[in-house]
Amino acid sequence: METPKAEARTGLSLTITAGGTLLALFVFTAPLAIVPSVAEGLHAGTVATSWILSSMSLGLAMALLSAGAIGDDFGRRRVFVWGAVVLAAGSAMSGLAPNALTFVLGRVVEGIGAAAVIACGLAVISHTFPPGPPRAHATGIWGACLGAGIAIGPLVGAVADTAGDWRYTYAIITVLSVVLAVAGRVWLAESHSGRARKIDVVGSVLLGAGLGSLLAALTEGRQGWTSPLELTLIAVAVVLLAGFVAHQRKASGAMLDLTLFRRPALISASAGSFVTGAGVTALMAFMATMLERGMAYSTIAASLVVLAWSAASVLTALLTRRIPPSVSGGVKMSAGLLVISAGLAPLTMLTSGSSTWLLVIGLVVAGIGTGVVNATLGREAVASVPPTLAGTGSGINNTSRYVGSAIGVTVVTIIAVHPGGDLVAGWNIAALVCITLSVVGAALVYLFHRADVNWSAAAKITATREKVTS
CATH class of the missing domain: 4.10.860 (DNA Excision Repair, Uvrb; Chain A)
Structure with missing residues (x-):
């Protein structure tokens, strides 16, 4: 049993690492509701506007796996802290940007810093909390912060833009990133794999x-x-x-032991993460744009509607730890993806005059499924690799999510936006595509989960035989 002092340090560790994930997702989604203002302020054309939306995904995808692997071998706290510093630098660069190119480069730098914060934050949680209920509780909070960051970003961006200048958002992010770096350096305990390796x-x-x-x-x-x-x-x-x-x-x-993918559980978690990014996350990233341009919502009103999805995912992620341990991670991920599909169904029948309640009901149901998946993925990402490779497992999982998100946003945009077309009608088709992807993903996750059950049983039998013969 932990002493009060140890419990306090454990609580601080969870607050800092989960808070870092919240901040990273806040930064990721901050421009979504204010793209027109940012593009106008920086005199960005059509191509530059696309890069304003996608540039942070570029930095995340480039750095997530490398950051996790480097953290495993050279110190997760060290890489986490440097990630927060880089995040602050990129945010300051974007906030002070005189043109679109500088803003985009700042967003790429933000993505690199956020990659280190996300990958090594989850690895620190894995090191700090033992398997079982303690880790389930911690990864539930981590998953809740994932959803909360997605919700807070567009809302803060919209409020800052309405208050007078979208650049205020980046000033806030810069300060919070510096605070995160200091908190991580002072209160996080260092951990690493213990292997002597070179980058x-x-x-x-x-x-x-x-x-x-x-x-x-x-x-x-x-x-x-x-x-x-x-x-x-x-x-x-x-x-x-x-x-x-x-x-x-x-x-x-x-940096990556490809034999890790021999275990079906890692493939299952990676598939669940990819589908979540390419499906519901990508659709929600575009939803504020659809509400503003297709259904005449204000920037703040659109952000508040999307908040119904995020708020439901936050609450559900916190409650997921109450699901009995007998329900496996693969089953929870598969069920969560099916619930997401059910929630998206009403969003395939929208018109320019659709009731806000139709939107909210669908988003709440989809949010419930998203919360289950987010909380479970955090746990499965590190449980499907050896304990010494927690950062690598986190990097693999989150790389799958953000590559999926980048692909999904592109597909949703291409389907929904076409010259002379009805944006809402295009959205309906995009939502249907995301439902199909989520259902297929649920089936794949479950099949790989069943394969992992057989793999684990065979591994135990082999280990027992080797122990007896030795």
Whole structure:
């Protein structure tokens, strides 16, 4: 049993790491409700406006896996703190940006910093809280902060914009990031894998550049898929990512042990994370735009409607720990994705005059499913890899989420927005596509979960035999 002093330190650790995740998601979603104001203030054209929305995803996808692996080997607290510092620097850069290019570069830097905060924050939680109810409680709070950050970002952005200047949002983020860095340095305990390793520079560069090229191709692809730049980016992404896989297979001390994917539980968690990002998260990222431009909502009103989804996900994530331990993570993820599908169903029948209550009811149901998935993914991400690789597990899981989100936002935008078309009608089709993806994802998650049950049973039998023979 922990002493009061130990309990207080544990509570501080959870507050800082979960708070870091909340801040990272707040930063991620902050521009969603104020894109027109940001684009106008920076004189951004159509392509630049797309980059305003996508640039942080680029930084996240490039750095999440590398940050988690580096944290495992060189100190999770150290990487978490430096991530907060980088997040502050990127936020200041975006807030002071004189033009769209500087703003976009600042958002990429924000993504790199947020990647370290998210990946190493979850790894610190895994190190601090033992498996069972304590970790379930902690990852439930982490999942709740994930949803809360998504909700707070657009709302704060909208209020700042209404108050006079969207740049106020970035001033707030910069200050909070500095506070996070100081709190992490003072109160977090250091942890690492204990392995003597060097940073896999080649692997980090290949993965970061490959994912960066892929997400750049997705962003540029919103303007058309046959331009020389688009085709070049796709080709570069394929070559670099193939090179990354080949390097990881052969290199000693590689950042990612590909044999981890032999365990179906890791594939199940990664699939659940990808589908959540590409489905409901991507749809919610576009919803404020649809409400403002398709249904004539004000910026603040649109943010408040989306808050129904986030608030429901926060509450449910906190309550997920009360689900009996006999209900496995795979079952909870699969059920959560099906609940998300049910909640999105009313959002496929919208018109410009649809009742706000129709929106809210659907969003609350989808939020309940999202809360279950978010809380469960946090736990499964680190449970599906060896304890020494918690940062790597977190990086894999969150990379899947943000690559999925980038792909999903692109698909939703292409489906919903077309010249001369009805934005609300396009939204309905996009919502139907996201429902289909969530249902397919639920089936895949469950199938891999069942495969992991058999894998674990076989592993126990093998371990028992080896123990007897030795």
